[in-house]
Amino acid sequence: xxxxxxxxxxxxxxxxxxxxxxxxxxxxxxxxxxxxxxxxxxxxxxxxxxxxxxxxxxxxxxxxxxxxxxxxxxxxxxxxxxxxxxxxxxxxxxxxxxxxxxxxxxxxxxxxxxxxxxxxxxxxxxxxxxxxxxxxxxxxxxxxxxxxxxxxxxx
Amino acid sequence: xxxxxxxxxxxxxxxxxxxxxxxxxxxxxxxxxxxxxxxxxxxxxxxxxxxxxxxxxxxxxxxxxxxxxxxxxxxxxxxxxxxxxxxxxxxxxxxxxxxxxxxxxxxxxxxxxxxxxxxxxxxxxxxxxxxxxxxxxxxxxxxxxxxxxxxxxxxxxxxxxxxxxxxxxxxxxxxxxxxxxxxxxxxxxxxxxxxxxxxxxxxxxxxxxxxxxxxxxxxxxxxxxxxxxxxxxxxxxxxxxxxxxxxxxxxxxxxxxxxxxxxxxxxxxxxxxxxxxxxxxxxxxxxxxxxxxxxxxxxxxxxxxxxx
Numbered sequence: 001x002x003x004x005x006x007x008x009x010x011x012x013x014x015x016x017x018x019x020x021x022x023x024x025x026x027x028x029x030x031x032x033x034x035x036x037x038x039x040x041x042x043x044x045x046x047x048x049x050x051x052x053x054x055x056x057x058x059x060x061x062x063x064x065x066x067x068x069x070x071x072x073x074x075x076x077x078x079x080x081x082x083x084x085x086x087x088x089x090x091x092x093x094x095x096x097x098x099x100x101x102x103x104x105x106x107x108x109x110x111x112x113x114x115x116x117x118x119x120x121x122x123x124x125x126x127x128x129x130x131x132x133x134x135x136x137x138x139x140x141x142x143x144x145x146x147x148x149x150x151x152x153x154x155x
Numbered sequence: 156x157x158x159x160x161x162x163x164x165x166x167x168x169x170x171x172x173x174x175x176x177x178x179x180x181x182x183x184x185x186x187x188x189x190x191x192x193x194x195x196x197x198x199x200x201x202x203x204x205x206x207x208x209x210x211x212x213x214x215x216x217x218x219x220x221x222x223x224x225x226x227x228x229x230x231x232x233x234x235x236x237x238x239x240x241x242x243x244x245x246x247x248x249x250x251x252x253x254x255x256x257x258x259x260x261x262x263x264x265x266x267x268x269x270x271x272x273x274x275x276x277x278x279x280x281x282x283x284x285x286x287x288x289x290x291x292x293x294x295x296x297x298x299x300x301x302x303x304x305x306x307x308x309x310x311x312x313x314x315x316x317x318x319x320x321x322x323x324x325x326x327x328x329x330x331x332x333x334x335x336x337x338x339x340x341x342x343x344x345x346x347x348x349x350x351x352x353x354x355x356x357x358x359x360x361x362x363x364x365x366x367x368x369x370x371x372x373x374x375x376x377x378x379x380x381x382x383x384x385x386x387x388x389x390x391x392x393x394x395x396x397x398x399x400x401x402x403x404x405x406x407x408x409x410x411x412x413x414x415x416x417x418x419x420x421x422x423x424x425x426x427x428x429x430x431x432x433x434x435x436x437x438x439x440x441x442x443x444x445x446x447x448x449x450x451x452x453x454x455x456x457x458x459x460x461x462x463x
Contacts, residue, residue, distance in 0.1 A: 097229025
């Protein structure tokens with residue numbers, strides 16, 4: 001799976017031996033959240049996972065849907081940064097749908113916005129940006145689990 | 156495989172969805188029932204319809220009701236990430252209100268539908284139409300097999316396909332280099348494909364072709380089709396009645412009917428005969444027939460019917 005992951009501009013250089021165990025986290029955000037998104041990416045890198053920032057804002061406002069879908073297909077899980085501006089945005093909703101249909105975990109991260117601002121959804125729990133450290137702990141646990149099950153499969 | 160289309164819509168737009176489904180089905184697509192696919196649209200979808208996963212393409216109905224609907228947008232995202240061919244169709248939505256994700260060049264207007272539908276028709280019917288026109292009998296045969304496999308019994312055939320099949324059934328003389336047997340055999344195959352519709356009007360239409368030609372179609376084949384697919388009951392009943400009142404049921408046909416019924420009876424299968432009242436009526440009448448052989452067969456049919 002990770003073999004087909006395209007070249008990315010973000011994230012650490014990976015060593016060859018670590019590559020098959022790479023855990024990719026897709027980060028969806030809007031331009032108003034760009035700085036926070038990059039901080040999140042740093043935290044995720046420090047944890048040993050590979051962040052994949054969506055390119056909504058990188059392509060100069062011209063959104064390349066297929067790029068985003070590629071990231072969503074390549075990731076192990078996704079987070080969607082939600083601000084008061086983007087809570088009702090078409091993108092946030094579209095991306096949540098795109099991730100969950102692939103049966104991957106998607107976590108909306110609320111930046112200064114109440115959970116009620118998002119449309120209701122089943123089986124998805126949003127967390128507050130201030131609780132991001134808790135999320136990182138859980139993420140680490142999922143990464144360990146994923147790498148163990150991969151090792152087991154290879155045996 | 157039949158070509159499957161999933162229409163993504165919200166329940167407020169169900170009438171549009173129904174209209175679209177009808178048009179797509181006429182073009183040869185198998186549309187997932189819109190009553191099941193329409194979402195209320197209020198909540199973000201996180202689990203999705205099997206129809207969406209199995210679809211070969213997805214059409215999204217965008218109206219002012221749905222353009223900001225979380226249900227519709229999340230479903231659209233799902234269709235994209237599943238790698239489907241997605242065609243958003245906008246009706247009455249202002250250009251600037253369209254989701255940015257569409258890139259505003261990737262969508263069509265409701266008035267552009269005929270163009271989309273004719274391109275869909277090509278994808279849905281694939282090469283079947285060209286195969287039907289082939290001069291190679293093996294290629295044509297392949298088309299008949301695909302039709303039998305891909306189109307459900309009891310649902311209408313695409314208009315273009317139906318036209319092509321009807322022209323195959325019509326008797327316009329044996330082409331040079333073809334044996335009369337092969338010619339009859341092919342007309343029979345085309346007729347069997349058409350019969351899959353199980354449609355009352357079509358049965359009537361076909362029946363007139365059948366009665367006016369000597370292509371040697373056997374009622375037993377229709378019977379077997381019926382016993383395999385009880386949903387054909389109405390068409391079968393109609394054929395029996397019409398044949399009976401037009402030319403009478405020949406002894407050989409009656410014998411065929413008996414043997415099919417006997418086989419099913421000996422296998423302890425419940426016979427779907429009750430839905431074909433013509434069988435009992437005809438058997439009763441022929442039990443009084445002057446020909447003793449016919450009488451005998453009719454009585455045996457009645458016996459089994461009374462046992463069942």
